[in-house]
Amino acid sequence: MKNLYAVVLLYNTKIEDSITCKKIEESNCKNLKIIIIDNSTKNLKNEEICRNKKYQYISMNGNKGLSISYNVAIDFIKNKENADEDDYIIWLDDDTELTKQYFEALNKAIDEKPEIDIFAPIIYGQDGIIYSPNNARYIKNKLIKNEDDIKNITKYNAINSCLCVKVKIYNDYRYDETLFLDQTDQNFFDDMRERNATFYTLKTIIHQNFSQRGQNLDPKKMLMRYEIRTKDIMKYGRKKISSSFKSLIKVCGLALQMGIKCKYLKITIKCSLIAIKMFFINIKNIIMRKNK
Numbered sequence: 001m002k003n004l005y006a007v008v009l010l011y012n013t014k015i016e017d018s019i020t021c022k023k024i025e026e027s028n029c030k031n032l033k034i035i036i037i038d039n040s041t042k043n044l045k046n047e048e049i050c051r052n053k054k055y056q057y058i059s060m061n062g063n064k065g066l067s068i069s070y071n072v073a074i075d076f077i078k079n080k081e082n083a084d085e086d087d088y089i090i091w092l093d094d095d096t097e098l099t100k101q102y103f104e105a106l107n108k109a110i111d112e113k114p115e116i117d118i119f120a121p122i123i124y125g126q127d128g129i130i131y132s133p134n135n136a137r138y139i140k141n142k143l144i145k146n147e148d149d150i151k152n153i154t155k156y157n158a159i160n161s162c163l164c165v166k167v168k169i170y171n172d173y174r175y176d177e178t179l180f181l182d183q184t185d186q187n188f189f190d191d192m193r194e195r196n197a198t199f200y201t202l203k204t205i206i207h208q209n210f211s212q213r214g215q216n217l218d219p220k221k222m223l224m225r226y227e228i229r230t231k232d233i234m235k236y237g238r239k240k241i242s243s244s245f246k247s248l249i250k251v252c253g254l255a256l257q258m259g260i261k262c263k264y265l266k267i268t269i270k271c272s273l274i275a276i277k278m279f280f281i282n283i284k285n286i287i288m289r290k291n292k
């Protein structure tokens with residue numbers, strides 16, 4: 001049985017309060033090795049708890065974002081843990097309602113389909129919509145209507161949460177560290193499709209609460225969150241003029257949507273201005289690269 005390295009990214013959460021960590025312990029999955037990547041901005045004594053639980057613990061000494069944290073975890077697994085290239089890494093948030101069935105389905109699929117590089121479960125949001133996997137599109141991914149539509153996905157795309165990736169994928173791949181939080185999964189799957197990686201959807205369901213899709217959102221917190229999202233979306237589109245333009249449209253649309261939802265149009269105004277500024281920086285850099 002292959003080793004599964006469960007990498008849990010904590011952010012200002014105590015391990016004993018992490019839904020993910022609780023569910024991992026309840027799973028009784030025997031081939032699971034747990035690695036905690038702590039992005040917390042305050043000391044919550046997680047290192048001591050990890051030591052007692054025999055988890056591996058890595059402090060990022062502040063919030064370094066997803067991409068840098070993922071790369072640190074990959075280096076740790078490949079170097080200190082000496083992982084076999086046919087072992088697997090599972091990427092996890094700290095608040096995911098994992099199930100025992102997820103690990104059972106994953107181990108079964110790995111045994112039956114050793115040729116597969118990337119496994120993803122079916123993830124429903126709190127609104128009953130399937131958000132992952134989906135068909136990748138630039139401005140808005142095309143969501144599937146029901147589980148039977150998974151077989152019709154042509155540009156396979158999925159979210160980071162609960163994604164299981166074969167270690168060998170990372171022999172020559174690093175996450176783009178210019179992306180702090182958003183678009184890391186989108187960019188990863190763009191790259192994996194170009195590399196002809198193989199994908200498989202697990203026949204198991206995960207229910208996820210997406211904070212930005214909830215009700216009674218805090219306008220000021222959403223402004224901070226959307227500033228991060230704006231910058232990541234614009235950086236994602238920095239390689240081509242057409243992509244940068246699409247990113248600008250996407251950001252402005254999302255910012256307008258969230259501004260209306262929160263009844264706080266400062267989200268729309270501020271994020272749109274950030275996006276416009278970054279759009280012209282992108283264009284300038286693209287032109288300079290072409291003229292070299």
